[in-house]
Amino acid sequence: MTAISNLNMNFEQRVVVSTAQQNWLASPKAGVWRKPLAREEAEQGHATSIVRYDAGASFSEHNHPLGEEILVLDGVFSDQTGDYPAGTYIRNPKGFVHAPYSEHGCTLFVKLHQFQESDTTQVRVNTQTTAWLPGQGGLQVMPLHEHEGEHVALVKWPAGEKFKPHRHFGGEEILVLSGEFKDELGSYPTGTWLRSPHMSQHHPFVEQETIIWVKTGHLPFDPYQAV
DSSP: OOOOEEEEEESOOOOEEEESOOOOOOOOSEEEEEEEEEEESSSSSEEEEEEEEOOOBBOOOOOOOOOOEEEEEEEEETTTTTTTTTTTTEEETTTTTOOBBOOEEEEEEEEEEEEEETTTOOOOTTTTTTTOOOTTTTTTTEEEEEETTTEEEEEEOOOBBBBOOOHHHHHHEEEEEEEEEEEEEEEEEETEEEEEEETOEOOOOOOEEEEEEEESSOOOOOOTTTT
């Protein structure tokens, strides 16, 4: 087991991680593996990771102070509330207790200890059966959660789509789920995780159809910083 702490915890810095090139690291539970993206302390506090459960792997019962956010990337993730196939978006607020497992194995995108204190909504969305809504330009959007300035959604970009240059108040975080996302700073294939700080700007576009998970308005910043 490898303990990692204070990883990518400067929210004023832009971070880009190609998760496909990362090695899996063992967690405290046998059969559960992680690719850490951001982590405050070794086994507590703020953490963002790609997590893999081997077939039959499980965690003992626990809760998550300041919540747990999950997107099931493949396989089926389970706990006492149900079985959640690939494409399921989950939010478990502070105080929720579960003992997760996977009968046949799964891969997850997981964010821990990052809810606002006032955000107590439990969420379950099957993105495979939820309708897309029209967005700006040719984009399609699937809203997943919204709370006091924080917005979470899937966004589908048609081939050749270009978006106007823009900034994000409270930052932006992206996980590329399919295709290849691009901007003037680089190209980001499937599996890339990006985090851009408060009021950062970019001019995104795609050449092929691309789907991203995106969150905005959630990163801490200096309120006296010029905007």
